Amino acid sequence: MRMKIALDTARALKYLHEHCYPSVIHRDLKSSNILLDANFNAKVSDFGLAITDGSQNKNNIKLSGTLGYVAPEYLLDGWG
Numbered sequence: 001m002r003m004k005i006a007l008d009t010a011r012a013l014k015y016l017h018e019h020c021y022p023s024v025i026h027r028d029l030k031s032s033n034i035l036l037d038a039n040f041n042a043k044v045s046d047f048g049l050a051i052t053d054g055s056q057n058k059n060n061i062k063l064s065g066t067l068g069y070v071a072p073e074y075l076l077d078g079w080g
Contacts, residue, residue: 008042009034023053030069
């Protein structure tokens, strides 16, 4: 069951990154932002911190996310 949830979540992120125009970057993916329907299909939620690719300049970035879920390299240089 956990593998199915992880795969559903990965597929959702792949869709947002590769098949949406412009690409959507979630920026706050964590377990509480993954909802499950009656058949345990994972749905990504809470796009409050999301940006579209290109909407934020690398030199003018504001760190965002939830401590404990943010990648260490993102904390170090703000980009990852």
